[in-house]
Structures are given as C-alpha cells and as structure tokens.
Amino acid sequence: MIETLMMYLQYPFVRYAIIVGVLIALCSSLLGVTLVLKRFSFIGDGLSHVAFGAMAIASVVNLTNKMVLVLPITVISAVLLLRTGQNTRIKGDAAIAMISVGALAFGYLIMNLFSTSSNLSGDVCSTLFGSTSILTLTSKEVWICTVLSVVVVIVFVLFYHKIFAVTFDETFAKATGVNANAYNLLIAIVIAVIIVLAMNLVGSLLISALVIFPALSAMRLFKNFRQVTVASAVISVICALLGLVVSIWQGTPVGSTIVAADVAAFGICYLAGRLQGR
Amino acid sequence: MSYIIAKDLRVGYEGKMIADAMNFVVNKGDYLCIVGENGSGKSTLMKTLLHLQEPVSGELIVGDGLKANEIGYLPQQTLVQRDFPASVREIVLSGCQSRCGLRPFYNREEKTLAAENMERMGITALADRCYRELSGGQQQRVLLARALCATQKVLLLDEPVSGLDPKVTIEMYELIDKLNRDGITIIMISHDIAAAVRYASHILHVGATVFFGNTEEYAESDIGKFFLRQEGGEER
Ligand SMILES: Nc1ncnc2c1ncn2[C@@H]1O[C@H](COP(=O)(O)OP(=O)(O)OP(=O)(O)O)[C@@H](O)[C@H]1O
Numbered sequence: 268m269i270e271t272l273m274m275y276l277q278y279p280f281v282r283y284a285i286i287v288g289v290l291i292a293l294c295s296s297l298l299g300v301t302l303v304l305k306r307f308s309f310i311g312d313g314l315s316h317v318a319f320g321a322m323a324i325a326s327v328v329n330l331t332n333k334m335v336l337v338l339p340i341t342v343i344s345a346v347l348l349l350r351t352g353q354n355t356r357i358k359g360d361a362a363i364a365m366i367s368v369g370a371l372a373f374g375y376l377i378m379n380l381f382s383t384s385s386n387l388s389g390d391v392c393s394t395l396f397g398s399t400s401i402l403t404l405t406s407k408e409v410w411i412c413t414v415l416s417v418v419v420v421i422v423f424v425l426f427y428h429k430i431f432a433v434t435f436d437e438t439f440a441k442a443t444g445v446n447a448n449a450y451n452l453l454i455a456i457v458i459a460v461i462i463v464l465a466m467n468l469v470g471s472l473l474i475s476a477l478v479i480f481p482a483l484s485a486m487r488l489f490k491n492f493r494q495v496t497v498a499s500a501v502i503s504v505i506c507a508l509l510g511l512v513v514s515i516w517q518g519t520p521v522g523s524t525i526v527a528a529d530v531a532a533f534g535i536c537y538l539a540g541r542l543q544g545r
Numbered sequence: 546m547s548y549i550i551a552k553d554l555r556v557g558y559e560g561k562m563i564a565d566a567m568n569f570v571v572n573k574g575d576y577l578c579i580v581g582e583n584g585s586g587k588s589t590l591m592k593t594l595l596h597l598q599e600p601v602s603g604e605l606i607v608g609d610g611l612k613a614n615e616i617g618y619l620p621q622q623t624l625v626q627r628d629f630p631a632s633v634r635e636i637v638l639s640g641c642q643s644r645c646g647l648r649p650f651y652n653r654e655e656k657t658l659a660a661e662n663m664e665r666m667g668i669t670a671l672a673d674r675c676y677r678e679l680s681g682g683q684q685q686r687v688l689l690a691r692a693l694c695a696t697q698k699v700l701l702l703d704e705p706v707s708g709l710d711p712k713v714t715i716e717m718y719e720l721i722d723k724l725n726r727d728g729i730t731i732i733m734i735s736h737d738i739a740a741a742v743r744y745a746s747h748i749l750h751v752g753a754t755v756f757f758g759n760t761e762e763y764a765e766s767d768i769g770k771f772f773l774r775q776e777g778g779e780e781r
C-alpha cells in the first residue's frame with residue numbers, strides 16, 4: 268500500500284489534490300456548528316443545488332474556469348435565501364425547497380440539451396458526486412481553492428466570537444447593539460464560498476455531509492464551543508486525508524469515500540459519547 | 546433628563562397595537578416593575594424599549610447619556626437549542642461583544658469584567674460547565690451575568706423568576722435588589738405583584754387600562770387594590 272501511495276505522490280496533481288482536499292475539509296467543518304444550530308443547514312442544502320445549476324451552465328458555455336460563474340451565483344443566492352428565510356420560517360423553507368429542486372432540474376436539463384460532451388451522464392455524475400474531480404483540478408483552480416480556503420479560515424478566526432454571539436442568542440446580540448444582521452450576512456456568504464469549494468471535493472449532493480458530520484461528531488464528545496470547533500476541524504481533516512488516501516489506493520470515488528469516513532467517525536464519536544456519558 | 550421617556554407610546558406588531566397608550570419615565574437608579582396579564586403586551590414593550598421593533602405610535606426618548614448598546618437584557622425564555630455546546634464562561638463573555646465593535650478578540654479588561662460578574666452572581670465554580678446541563682436557576686444567573694457584562698446602567702429583565710422554586714426566587718429578587726442598590730437601573734417584568742410592590746420603586750401596569758406611578762400610588766389606586774387583594778386571596 269505504501270508503495271502504491273508513494274508512486275502516486277510523485278505526481279504533482281495528486282499532491283495538489285491532497286493539499287486542496289485537506290484545506291477544503293478544514294473550512295467546511297468550521298461553520299458546521301453554526302449551520303446545525305442556527306437551522307441554516309437548509310440554506311446549505313439549497314445552495315449546493317444552486318451551485319449545481321450554476322456548474323451546469325458553466326460547463327455548457329465551456330468556461331475554462333467554472334468558479335468565475337459558480338461563485339458569484341452561489342453567493343448571491345445565499346444572500347437572497349437568507350432574506351427570505353428571515354421573513355417567515357415556513358415561507359422561507361418553501362422558497363428554498365423550490366429554488367434548490369428547481370436549480371437541480373434546470374441544471375440537468377440544460378446539460379442534456381446543450382452539452383457537447385460525449386459522456387453526459389459521467390459529467391452529471393461527477394458534478395453531483397464529485398467522483399474524480401479533485402484529481403483533475405487545473406493549477407489555476409488549485410490556486411483559487413487554496414486562496415479561498417485561507418481567506419475562509421482567516422475570516423472565521425477573526426469573527427469567531429461574533430459568530431458565537433450571533434449563533435447563541437441573536438436577540439440578545441441585537442438588543443445590546445451588535446450588528447447581528449451584518450454577521451448573518453457574513454455567515455451566509457462564507458457558507459456559499461465553502462459550498463463552492465466543497466463542490467470540487469465531494470460534489471454537490473454530498474456537501475451537506477462534509478459540512479455537518481464533523482460538527483455533529485464533535486458535539487457528541489465536547490461541550491463547549493471552542494472545543495467543538497477545534498475537534499470538528501480535526502475530525503474533518505483526518506477523515507478527508509483518510510478518504511483521499513483510500514480512494515487513491517483503491518481507486519474508489521473521492522467524495523463518497525471521504526463522506527463514508529465522516530460517517531464512520533460519527534459512529535465512533537457517538538459510541539464514545541455514550542460511554543463517556545455513563 | 547431621564548434615561549427613558551415614553552410619550553403616548555403604543556406597541557404592537559405590524560401596525561396593530563396591543564396595549565393602550567403608555568406614558569412613563571425611567572430615571573437613573575429607578576426600579577420599575579411592569580405588571581399585567583398574559584398577552585397584555587409586556588414582552589412587546591420590552592422589545593420596543595430594546596429597539597428590536599418600532600413603536601406603533603408615540604415617542605420613545607432615550608437620554609441622560611444612555612446609549613442603545615448600554616442596556617443589558619434577560620429574555621423571557623432563551624431559545625437555546627437543546628444541543629448547544631457552550632460553557633458558562635463563553636456565554637458570559639459574549640455579553641461583552643457590544644463593547645468590542647470590530648475588534649476580533651476580547652481584551653484583558655473584558656475578561657476581568659466577565660470574571661467579576663460571574664463572581665457577583667456566584668457562578669464562578671460553574672465557569673467551565675456546559676450551559677445546558679445547569680438547572681433553571683443557575684441558567685438564569687448565567688444570563689444575568691451576561692447581561693451585566695453588557696451594561697453598567699440599565700437592566701431589562703423579562704420574568705426573571707419564572708420557573709424558579711420559592712427559595713431561589715427570593716435569592717434572585719435579593720440579587721436584583723442588590724444590583725439596584727449598586728446603582729443599576731432595573732426594569733423588570735413580573736407576575737408577582739406582591740414582590741413588585743415590595744421591591745420596586747415604580748410600577749407600570751399594562752393592559753386595557755394603563756397605570757404608571759410610584760409603588761405607594763399603585764397600592765392606593767383602584768387597579769392596584771384590585772390586583773393586590775386578588776393575590777392576597779390566592780395565597781391564603
Ligand atoms: N411576533 C409576534 N407577532 C404578532 N403578534 C405577536 C407576536 N408576539 C406576540 N404577539 C401577540 O402580542 C400580544 C402580547 O404579547 P406579549 O408577548 O407582549 O405578552 P406578555 O404581556 O409578555 O405576556 P406574558 O405574560 O405571557 O409573557 C399577544 O396577544 C401575542 O399573541
């Protein structure tokens with residue numbers, strides 16, 4: 268196994284894949300707790316479908332750098348979804364369901380109608396499940412992913428306490444003069460960026476798993492916000508590394524392997540939490 | 546000039562007012578109790594005082610050097626999800642957030658302030674415990690410590706004793722009374738009219754008829770007599 272790995276690691280694209288994969292996994296775990304606790308997970312889900320639609324358009328018009336289109340569309344949708352979500356819960360939920368399913372159908376439709384690719388179902392499959400895409404990133408995409416991931420981590424660290432305050436008790440934060448709406452907007456934008464990033468790693472259908480599983484696992488084990496945040500970052504990075512290594516070694520699809528590792532980690536943390544509780 | 550002046554203030558949702566027009570003033574050092582039936586609009590008034598929502602009509606003037614972010618607040622019920630992982634210290638510190646502005650981290654002064662307020666509320670020993678594993682009374686103290694981090698001037702408390710047992714209730718009242726003697730202005734919503742009359746300096750009765758005055762005036766008024774008598778009857 269080690270030899271196979273070593274052989275692969277000699278290729279720069281494999282090394283890139285691993286670096287980018289780990290960075291993306293780190294980012295996506297950071298806002299997991301907020302996403303779960305603020306009931307923003309539905310926004311995450313909706314956005315990943317929007318990103319799929321945008322990706323479909325990007326591949327149909329044959330953009331070399333798909334991020335240029337996908338990122339702005341997803342960020343704008345995040346801002347819009349947050350607006351509707353704040354008005355009335357039920358209406359917001361329905362709007363998100365409509366947008367996300369609509370984007371999915373629309374994306375598949377235009378791919379079907381306009382795609383020049385000979386392997387259409389393969390393209391769709393890899394957009395949805397990310398199959399091998401992390402290994403086929405161009406060096407430009409690697410750079411964009413790296414820069415965006417670093418920006419996300421820096422923003423998260425700088426706004427950590429504000430994110431905590433707004434997540435824990437938005438009303439109190441607002442009442443004492445914290446600009447909660449601005450921070451909600453920031454959170455939504457960061458989520459959009461993370462989703463676009465994560466799409467490269469695991470494809471749009473599995474993004475929620477990448478974002479939410481590490482946070483849920485960490486919450487089984489730890490009871491304060493900082494520990495949970497750190498633990499979910501660690502769990503996510505380890506799972507991504509494991510998943511990448513196994514997929515390179517065994518030739519399994521990258522995204523599903525990473526998510527399988529996340530699910531396994533959740534199982535372990537769940538059991539550990541039960542044992543600890545006793 | 547007073548901290549808060551309400552002139553013909555009507556509160557409500559989406560242009561529909563709930564209670565009658567209110568006129569009252571809150572001065573530095575006051576202890577104002579807001580009483581009234583369920584659904585009479587007390588929490589709504591509180592949210593209006595916190596500028597979380599606009600008054601339907603009338604005026605709300607804030608003065609005497611009081612700024613909007615110098616009001617501490619204890620909500621009626623905090624919608625903290627069952628699973629929220631947060632330690633007592635993290636929560637109390639988050640009360641300092643409004644002081645931070647855009648500064649990303651808490652400074653030494655704010656950490657000291659949080660530690661002092663935990664000491665004041667007698668929860669220093671619980672600092673590293675998980676909030677959701679505390680009892681209701683302990684949780685109230687944590688939230689009170691957080692509110693104290695946000696202000697040295699005015700505290701708004703929405704039913705701080707609901708769900709507490711009689712002994713802890715009295716402790717809570719004593720704690721609040723001590724804060725008031727330390728110079729913090731208190732505005733408290735309560736259903737416990739007997740306690741309101743005992744501790745407060747002023748009473749605001751919200752509902753179909755609105756009463757505002759100091760505690761003696763309230764005890765002498767028709768509405769006050771009616772409610773105090775009812776309450777006395779219940780206790781027996
Ligand atoms: N978000 C809202 N939108 C519309 N109406 C509301 C909203 N919140 C409360 N109300 C209505 O406003 C009225 C006053 O509610 P409020 O919460 O101010 O009462 P309260 O005096 O605090 O009662 P309690 O003693 O039970 O806490 C109620 O009739 C309630 O149904």
Ligand SMILES: [Mg+2]
Pocket residue numbers: 587588589621703
């Ligand atoms: Mg109320």
